[in-house]
Amino acid sequence: MQEVRNDSKERVILAGCQTKDRNDDHFLYSMEELKSLTATANGEVVAMIDQKKVSIDPATYLGRGKIEELSLLIEEKEPDLVIFNDELSAGQIRNISSIFGEGVRVIDRTQLILDIFAQRAQSREGKLQVELAQLNYLLPRLMGRGLALSRLGGGIGTRGPGETQLETDRRHIRRRMDEIKQQLSTIVQHRKQYRERRKENQVLQIALVGYTNAGKSTILNRLTAADTFEQNLLFATLDPTTRKLKLPSGLNVLLSDTVGFIQDLPTTLIAAFRSTLEEVQEADLILHIIDASHENFSEHEKTVLKLLEDLDVNEIPMLTVYNKADLIQDKEDVFVHSSELLISAKDEKQLRKLQDKIEETLKQEMVFYKAKIHSDQGKLLARIKTETILLNQDWDEETETYECEGYVHPNHSLAHQLNQTEH
Structure with missing residues (x-):
């Protein structure tokens, strides 16, 4: 039977290595998440390959035998690119690319996430932050990528700074990075002044946080009639949005949406988006939104709590909201403590319940x-x-x-x- 090709999407093979510090569940989930990320970047997964090893091969990521197996799979499936589940070094990219030849591109998980961010960024600040993260990623990988770079003519993993920047020398990239940092510091200063004005106005601030695609933007839109982009995609919202919300008692508060978190979020991205995450640090209340219908929702919860710990916001009160109750078959699977809430953002009555719970939580600090x-x-x-x-x-x-x-x-x-x- 002849395989039908979907020319509008790039054909992708995913490759992962399960090391001793990753259990089976964690590894399988990270591979499934890589598949979702690929779909978000408009890629079509045609095959997946994985290997259990004590540690990642420093030269080729996978062991020699598995790389040969992957080469045969590439011949059979004719993909446009291979995406590896971990961050690759410059040497690994060079070695793997030379084995596979010029017919297929090689990128890693970090480059894939950066690519999605490049698609999603709408504001000037978001675009600058993505470009800075991409240049940060590329700088140590310029050595030995000359041939590969000249082939980058578009597609997953190539959006953002663009071909011209990729082919310039380190000095040019560093100069561009300095320019971006300068522009970002001006934007960050404006944001700081705006936050200070909000504090002077003494309006209470609530920050929505959660794993990517947990439904934060939907909740923001339903509560405040904002027009934030919402879709069943990873990283659908990248730029922070703040809207006024009037609670049932009449109290006015500000509700801020933030970029979604993800497992193994590249450090370059955490650094780049630190200024937008400052919205969380300035909040009077954090609403932690969890997609209760996702089979790995407890892992999502742990990932977000770990990242919040890194942001040092432990002192800020937090209300945990399990969302997408309408998609859960057996609600008994989701244990909800009295200080938590299970809702569907599509249900008006349940949104009212959420507002009442927000007031109740705020009262404890008043x-x-x-x-x-x-x-x-x-x-x-x-x-x-x-x-x-x-x-x-x-x-x-x-x-x-x-x-x-x-x-x-x-x-x-x-x-x-x-x-x-x-x-």
């Missing part, structure tokens, strides 16, 4: 107030309605005052003011 507001203090009353969690507001005709009860953040200027009006 202080209770009971204040009498005179009828001529309209501005103060308006602020109470939008800057605190107002539980009760009763009109007292005798004193011509509003008796207000609720919760206010202890660092908010209203906290002191409301204490002064208490009787």
